[in-house]
Amino acid sequence: MSQMEIKNITKKFADVTALDNVTLKLEENKIYGLLGRNGAGKTTLLNLITNRIFPTDGEILVDGESVIENDSALSKLYFMTENNYYPEHMTVKKAFTWTKGFYTDFDIEYASELCEKFSLKLSQKIKTLSTGYTSIFKMILALSCNVPFVLLDEPVLGLDANHRDLFYKELLKNYSEKPKTIIISTHLIEEAAEIIEDVIIIKSGKLILKESVESVLSQGYAITGSISAVDSFTAGKNVLGADTIGGLKSAYILGHLDKSGIPEGLEVTKPDLQKLFIHMTNR
Amino acid sequence: MSQMEIKNITKKFADVTALDNVTLKLEENKIYGLLGRNGAGKTTLLNLITNRIFPTDGEILVDGESVIENDSALSKLYFMTENNYYPEHMTVKKAFTWTKGFYTDFDIEYASELCEKFSLKLSQKIKTLSTGYTSIFKMILALSCNVPFVLLDEPVLGLDANHRDLFYKELLKNYSEKPKTIIISTHLIEEAAEIIEDVIIIKSGKLILKESVESVLSQGYAITGSISAVDSFTAGKNVLGADTIGGLKSAYILGHLDKSGIPEGLEVTKPDLQKLFIHMTNR
Known part of the structure; x- marks a missing residue:
């Protein structure tokens, strides 16, 4: 052992x-x-x-x-x-x-x-x-x-x-x-x-995460929509980072996703590990 | 121009x-x-x-x-x-x-x-x-x-x-x-x-392909099943390469796929560009 x-x-x-x-x-x-x-x-x-x-x-x-x-x-x-x-x-x-x-x-x-x-x-x-x-x-x-x-x-x-x-x-x-x-x-x-x-x-220099890949992937999701709709949905959530193109925003989140609670006009996608990593570690 | x-x-x-x-x-x-x-x-x-x-x-x-x-x-x-x-x-x-x-x-x-x-x-x-x-x-x-x-x-x-x-x-x-x-x-x-x-x-040293990524991806597919079933399906097709694990085989093919012609027991998946490239260029 x-x-x-x-x-x-x-x-x-x-x-x-x-x-x-x-x-x-x-x-x-x-x-x-x-x-x-x-x-x-x-x-x-x-x-x-x-x-x-x-x-x-x-x-x-x-x-x-x-x-x-x-x-x-x-x-x-x-x-x-x-x-x-x-x-x-x-x-x-x-x-x-x-x-x-x-x-x-x-x-x-x-x-x-x-x-x-x-x-x-x-x-x-x-x-x-x-x-x-x-x-x-x-x-x-x-x-x-x-x-x-x-x-x-x-x-x-x-x-x-x-x-x-x-x-x-x-x-x-x-x-x-x-x-x-x-x-x-x-x-x-x-x-x-x-x-x-x-x-x-x-x-x-600091340890920020130690977890199974499976668990990270299951908790990570991205939410995309108008900037204001995304901002109001993500308030209080663990937001890792975001991309903005024109009036659209994609926010990357780590946490439990309640699918029934997604407002209309917002789309959920599952990012891969590299994408989640990038948003966790960007300066 | x-x-x-x-x-x-x-x-x-x-x-x-x-x-x-x-x-x-x-x-x-x-x-x-x-x-x-x-x-x-x-x-x-x-x-x-x-x-x-x-x-x-x-x-x-x-x-x-x-x-x-x-x-x-x-x-x-x-x-x-x-x-x-x-x-x-x-x-x-x-x-x-x-x-x-x-x-x-x-x-x-x-x-x-x-x-x-x-x-x-x-x-x-x-x-x-x-x-x-x-x-x-x-x-x-x-x-x-x-x-x-x-x-x-x-x-x-x-x-x-x-x-x-x-x-x-x-x-x-x-x-x-x-x-x-x-x-x-x-x-x-x-x-x-x-x-x-x-x-x-x-x-x-030889040019083997020049094509749009879209076209390559649309033509590339993998077929997985028992070795004998895969071999008989792929006979005469443009087979790029194959992986074998135990009695299972995945063959990578470039060509038009007729979905109605897939025999039972065989599964079709769409490989990404890197996977297709690997099979095109393996020695």
């Missing part, structure tokens, strides 16, 4: 508060989407979880143990970062055996199968890979590690639509065969919505 | 044929989506159109004039490329006046307004911009140039969902106020589908 607790984490860089008192509990064997705007603090949180940087305040526990300089806790985590730590001339194949030195459950055979599926040559040098293939290489490492927590930072960067589609399929296959906790940080929210179970939204 | 003709363009690099006999006519004041997998030849085509490289065969005409070393034709084109040609210490503001030296219709006031909307500081040095802000900077240049042809290569690279949403809105506003021909090359097909009118699909 693996679980992760993030307790009152604050991280300051000089006079900037990157994360502000974030508390979260991550359950075993679930796929989380870690969402936020550029600069919201997503990568800072992932760096803190994996002990690459230290919190200003608070603590992070894996199975009850602090992650700080703790090899036993850290060996349960794999972080696919934006950075590339591999030596200049290392090939893909060599990187697999090298990684197995640190992660003893690394599955070289499975990693090689994924290379075949993504047309990544085992003999290729890592530094010569394109942006897309660098993502593919790093994602294959992450999926092959067999640890309880896999953290993916922008895993589909530079991938074309076909490779993104294949990645989502292989991720779900991996997850169903060897369940684990997966945290995906991504800007492609609508695509990720199809594979994540719970969504964690960070805005300007 | 501006138009562009791409006539029998072939481009070889050593023994690789990057583009193979591509012929295309681009109409005035239309938004095109140039789609293809990584390595399909999209950027090569954009480089040929803007005379950054020379074709092995064929010609490209803008208003009847060849683009090769032709300032009059090239002054009608603006290309937002992946590369950054600006000097090390140049600020955003300086880049605007500098660009106006080449593109006399460049609208500095409008460019500054867009900077405000995207929170890009005019005083910032270009080389210090993040990936997302580099895209924003280059996209603002492209939208402010006021030329008949604007070519955008991966314009939303590194942008978060909010900035992508804002970009699509500003692009449409720009297009409706000052109509022009816009070619967008992107991997985020489902988002682009909302703003492009015609789709141009390149596969392994």
